[in-house]
Amino acid sequence: MAVPRRSLDGRLFWVLGLVCAMYQIFFVRSAAGQTAQLSVNASPQNTQMIPENMFGIFFEEINHAGAGGLWAELVNNRGFEAGGPNTPSNIDPWLIIGDESNIIVATDRSSCFATNPIALRMEVLCESSGNDVCPPGGVGIYNPGFWGMNIEEAKVYKVSMYIMSSDSMDLTVSLTSSDGLQNLAAYTITADKEDFKEWTKVEFDLQSSERNPNSRLQLTTRTSGIVWFDQVSLMPSETYMRHGYRKDLASMLANLKPKILKFPGGNYVMGNYLSNAFRWSETVGPWEERPGHFNDVWGYWTDDGLGFFEFLQLAEDLGACPVWVVNDGASRNEQVPSATIAAFVKDVVDGIEFARGDPGTSWGSVRAAMGHPEPFQLNYISMGNQECSMHYYKGLYLIW
Structure with a gap:
């Protein structure tokens, strides 16, 4: 008769325990010259099932596992806040197309988002005709994404940006090859003087005619004037469960x-x-309004598009x-004294709410406004990360 898988798992657990115990006996005997006897009853009726919820995934924002990885956003530093x-x-990794004779690019604090005040100002000095003629392909800026954008043939990509x-x-x-010579898809925004005098959100689709695993998104023009950009986003239209995760990676999970x-991690949380710690409340709500933060443990900026809500949604x-x-x-490198921990406790309580x-x-109303009126099944939280040796650890542990 076949033995159930879970029973086999239980027996394996006991066998491993027996091996470890025998090793310890041998070590003690050889070290102290003592003799010990161990009796093990590994019969099926004495086995214990390993709980199913002990097996799973521990995700940390490290080496761009989220930003540039699982999260499908293709633009790196989309809000120019990094x-x-x-x-x-x-403005890294954004780069300029043109030179100082025909374009001036710099950040300023003119954004329409109070939590993301930085925007990019692009002043074009050349024209399509006349004395100061722009280069044939125009001047502008481009973003290579995270080590090049993987653009697939016939796939549709959603562009979103704010313009003033x-x-x-x-x-x-347009979507082009890394050198700008191969044009994969393009869309032209034509406007009169009054059309974008205030910050305006623009959205449209780009469908690629070819495949190129090392592509870039570029914004170019041959018309003189000043344009501001903010929150420039490029996402594949097809994502896992339509929730913004890369379909291939999330399917593997x-x-x-x-x-x-x-x-969302260990050191990343600290x-x-x-x-520069992960603050859950700053990672919810509209993506454009999330301030993002510098992941100082692993050394890169995250715009927190993959935030608290998205992690809960992914689990679901x-x-x-x-x-x-x-x-x-x-x-x-820091620790809050036990007497002043109340703000952190409240933050966790708010996160549970x-x-x-x-x-x-x-x-709960913020979650509902994000499209999930039903509560998430959050039943467990994990307190802190690898801080047992810290001065206030015992006191904080007793409080929590």
Whole structure:
């Protein structure tokens, strides 16, 4: 008769335990000259089933596992915030098409988003005709994404951006090869002077005619004037469960059949300093309004498109139990004294309300507005990360 898989797993557990015990006996005997006897009853009726929810996925935002990985956003530094709050700032990895004789590009603090004040100002000095003629392909900016954008043939990609200008506009948004010579898809925005005098959201689709695994998104023009850009996004129209995750990677996770999804990380939750720790409340709501933060542990900017809501949604999509790792008042270099931990406790309580609260509650209403009025099945949280040796650990542990 076939032995059930779970019984085999249980027996394997006991066999491994027996091996470890025998090793310890041998070590003690050889070290102390003592003799010990161990009796093990590994009969099936004495086995214990390993709980199914002990097997799953632990996700951490490390090495661009989320930004540039599982999260399907193709534009790197879409809100121009990665260079810091002081302007003009570094716009890496955005690069300029043209030179100082025909284009001036710099960041300023003119964005329409209070939480994301940085925008990109592009002043075009050349024209399509006359004395100052632009290069044949125009001038502008481009974004190579995360080590090149993988653009697939016949696939549709959704473009979203905010534009402001008091000048007439003839702007081409295109997907090209890394050198700009191969045109995969293009869309032209034509406007009169008054059309974009205030910040305006523009959305459209690009369908690629060819495949190129090392592509870029570029914004070019041959019309003089000043244009501001902010929150420039490029997402594939097909994502896992239509929730923004890369279809190929999320499908691999689903094939693991995880029972738990622990997120958003360990050191990532702490940060090297608390000012750069993961703050769940700053990662919910409209993507454009999330401030993002510098992942100082692993050394790169995250716009937090993959935020608290998206992690909870991913767990639900995978049929896994979400396990939220919370910051309990410590970074890798700092720790909050036990007497002043109340703000962190409240933050966790608010996060639980966001996940599980009724739509009529303060944070439950935010979740509902994001398209999920039903509560998420958040039943577990994980406190902190690798901080047992810290000064206030015992006191904080007792409080939590």
